[in-house]
Amino acid sequence: MNPAAALRDAGLAALVAFGLFAPLVGLRTDVSPTGGLFLRTRWTDVAILCGLVFAGRFLLSLWTGRRGLRPTAGPTPWTARLERLSTFVAPALLGLALVLPFIPGVERYELDIGILVLTYVMLGWGLNIVVGLAGLLDLGYVAFYAIGAYAYALLATTFGLSFWVCLPLAGILAAFWGVLLGFPVLRLRGDYLAIVTLAFGEIIRVVLINWTSLTGGPNGISGIPRPSFFGLPFDASGDPGTFAGFFGLEPSPWHRVVFLYYLILALALLTNWVTIRLRRQPLGRAWEALREDEIACRALGINVTTTKLSAFALGAMFGGFAGAFFATRQAFISPESFTFIESAIILAIVVLGGLGSQVGVAIAALVMIGGFELFRNLEEWRMLVFGAAMVVIMVLRPRGLVGTRTPTVALGQKRAISGDLVSEGHG
């Protein structure tokens, strides 16, 4: 774009800005000392804002004009670089996760963040089955997290069942609810599916708040039993019946944290292992085919109903596992932990990581949750930083961090498939 055109373009943008800012910023009602309202004008501020818009737009037009328009399709050097990197990233991250508690300098606080990040990695991987592989947009994933958490809390506090009995039960219950949600939404696609799943998430939360006799309502459930090391409780007493006593260690609260850390690491890796294995098998391939073209799937004899339900159920099951873990770690749960924002964060992790990519989701969870904690001292500004970072990622890598798809099988060499060919699913 030549300077004259850029100038004209910037002038137009400034005019639009003036139209917006004149009433919004220029005019302001204030309370006068006498108590009446009076109108205060701030034309200097408006001028400054319009000037900024003008300058910004002018520079932007010049910049894009100089660079010229580039086609967005085709692998960018970024993609190739990230691909090469990702072969090392996954083992490196796994190694780091395995030794984290023994790295000098890792204290309680760091390990707690590690547990939090891994919880979201697991939730992200669980949701990845539904959204990334099967292409069903689920905005109410937190409901299964809540079901898992409440299932463990209620079973443990009412019947005194141990964590290891409750964990599979929580997963099965969540999977059951996943199927229950799946049935009515089977025929819905895209936006409609998103709305219904969103409503499902809210319904579960509202029921948890209002069914006071069972769930304790907004007060939640407290005194949830902490997990034991296969029957040996973590206790400060040092009795032979406790973890510390049995292994002849000095009793320390550190043991429990490390145990919780490895527990969630194991659960997350289980999710990952199952997903990776299923992806290379007919069921996983059918999920991906469903995302690509549902009608073609039907013509090939794939039962679309059961395939969709299996994706819902499996995703929900891992959400339920994560929920049970959450309950045992916190020892207290209330409906407040299962608001829509949680669903949104998990979905954001999956989308930012790249739909269907396991490594991408793990990195996105690390960056989003870990980064969020890291910038805690920025206080309310961190939301802004966070939003800006998300926008930047989506502009630079619209298909997520790992936007390519790896084939599940190949006659020769597996080559990554560009994200432009892979569909996101229509619900």
Place this chain on the structure above:
Amino acid sequence: MRTDDRPERRDMILEVAGLTMRFGGLTAVDAVSFVAHRGDITALIGPNGAGKTTVFNCITGFYRPSDGAIRLHVPGALPVELHALAGHEIARAGVARSFQNIRLFPGMTALENLLIAQHNTLMAASGWGIGAVLGLSRYPRAEREAIEKARRWLDATRLIERADDPAGALPYGAQRRLEIARAMCTDPSLLCLDEPAAGLNPRESDELAQLLLSIRASGTSILLIEHDMGVVMRISDKVVVLDHGKLIAADAPAAVRADPRVIAAYLGQDEPEDTAA
């Protein structure tokens, strides 16, 4: 008489009887009856809007007919009432189809496309997913066999070089061939092709005709909708002509070509009853 009836019965693969399809007040297909024989290539032709694709969608389970019956006759088994089956069960009964506007899985490789076509066999071998996740089943062997079958079809459609390329990146003609290969990987007894030659150049349509003949030779019956009369007249054993939702002819290609009603339908000549109306 029974004795006359029998050979006809044995030879039949598809029987369409009184098929009617109404969309609201519009009757797209009106009491159409025809028979496709085993080992034949049966072509379904007619001007645009004649109801060919509607008949197709009824046969392959995408529409539920308003009236009439569609039966698939597989040797050694009772006839299957296709009109009463759910969409995915029709494919399992042995009817595979391709689409007018190609419907591959664009983000998956050609090989993966062919493996998805074998989903039901593989799924059973993998113990419905559970066995294979735990590594407890005969799944690896089943997958090797499935890949072998896919390789055979990739060879037959000359796509073996592109096996690991995403289907969406293949040229148009190759996508058409891949769709046929994918349908064949379901081991159908009847292959339904919706305008397989659309958009192909003359050389490609020649190759397609050869491919269809070789499929017929391997024992699969074919039902095809086609506008390319060169292909239709050359390879079909029987031609069924529809016009305005009604059957106007069903005979050998040469006889159909000479049929005045067919010529009238194609040249847009008014039929006597139309002028009277």
